[in-house]
Amino acid sequence: MIGYPNKKNLHNTIPFDNHMSRGMSLEDDLNDSNAYYRACDRALIHKKPTPIQVVKVDYPARTAAKIVEAYYKTPSTTDYNGIYKGKAIDFEAKETRSKTSFPFSSIHPHQIEHLKKVLFHGGIGFFIIRFSYYDETYLLDANFLISLYENGTKKSISYKDVKKHGSFIRRGLTPKLYYLDNVDTLYFKEDYSNGKK
């Protein structure tokens, strides 16, 4: 087992529980997984900071600058990007509470445009979608989802189609989401068990 900064090695003492992550957000799970993947040098993937428009900053004496007026901006890119096996990787992650479908309204048009550019420039692009009701997380290829999105006849993708066309992401403790195994299967066509960990 590889050491993992800022985490106790819980995996040695707590039995695996399929539902341990219930209640943790997809973002928490991904941040945790990316920290693990960075720590063991498998990939270099970060969540981008949330874009914030700073309007007013106070500079109290002898303390750090304090932002006192700021607003969230609409992101112009996806939330996650980095490098894996020499390739640029870029994805957006979304959760839905729906039992039946993932609504396209939760994807910003900017993010679709960005992912199209990722593919054009030779990067790997996808979506990670969690159905929190079922506690299931899937990886969907960007090309596939974008063509559905741009087809325009549907405003969502059904849970059934996500199960059918998506790649189910295995869950664990370290990492919380083994999503790079899905990336291996989909984009590197190599058996992970023979690959570089």
Next chain:
Amino acid sequence: MIGYPNKKNLHNTIPFDNHMSRGMSLEDDLNDSNAYYRACDRALIHKKPTPIQVVKVDYPARTAAKIVEAYYKTPSTTDYNGIYKGKAIDFEAKETRSKTSFPFSSIHPHQIEHLKKVLFHGGIGFFIIRFSYYDETYLLDANFLISLYENGTKKSISYKDVKKHGSFIRRGLTPKLYYLDNVDTLYFKEDYSNGKK
């Protein structure tokens, strides 16, 4: 000439002036250049948002959420990343007013660690350094600068050495900085005039 969103086509009417960019920050020049490179589909490179720790948010009725207490966080990565010719690209940009040297103290240790990982995972990593006194901007390979930084005997790199070991970045109007030409020369070993624009 390729159309350029949100910009008037000033290059047709205003004569080129070597010093037009004086007074514009390196960050402005790079944001402008990256917008141009994105618009003409040459590369997909963005500045990451500044990481901010939000402490308190107000939700005034019928208006956008207002952040009323927040602080700047130390960045754990570099400021710029993206994709160019299928490769992950990652860099940090810094200006100095010094006439004689660029001080290593202006690079966060986190950023050095991050760029080492970029290189390890097969990305292209570098620094863009501007000497604002001379109005000159250089690209320095990450491997080169990191080995100097980690050597530990010097706390800066002299202007002379930046001139000698760096790659001078040509300046224009669109883009403000032709830094991808330097990337071509250093990392793709191909003649830009024969390359894809």
